Amino acid sequence: MTTIDIAAPALHVRPAVPTTRLRLTVRGRRVIAVLASLPAVIALALAILSGGSAIASHDAGAPAGTFATVTVVPGDTLWSIAGDIAPDADPRDVVDQIVTLNALPTGDVIPGQSLSIPVEYSAGR
Structure with a gap:
């Protein structure tokens, strides 16, 4: 006859591995800072470059002298x-x-201030 020995399964215990903290060098910190601030720098550059389009347009605008003035x-x-x-x-x-x-x-x-009047009303006064 054969005997079967029922024993608890052997637990595999891992040896304690020392945990190490992530250590960043000065260069690593600089790289992370640059990468984190890059979207803000790009957004600011785009705002600066496209912000002047309203001021420097190619529209003719109103010629000088088309507005009447009123003295207060x-x-x-x-x-x-x-x-x-x-x-x-x-x-x-x-x-x-x-x-x-x-x-x-x-x-x-x-009193004495000179105000420009819109063109559509310049004949009224």
Whole structure:
């Protein structure tokens, strides 16, 4: 007769392997920094190169001298000027066009200030 010995299977235990940390040299850190910042540099370069297209276009634009000018007198406001030059138009639109055309930072005007008037309203005043 044969006997079978039932024994627990042998467990394979791996020897302890020392864990090493990833060590980056100065050169490695520089390479990672360059690779990480590369998309931002490319985006900035594209923005700088394509940003000037609106300023330097080949459009003819408005010839000099086509805008009439209005000199602000004491008591004038942009609203009153808009009402004088375009009585049939919405004053809000006219004021917005005057502010945009003259690149005014605020809606305040000073007596003696010269304002350019949009072409479509230049015959009104």
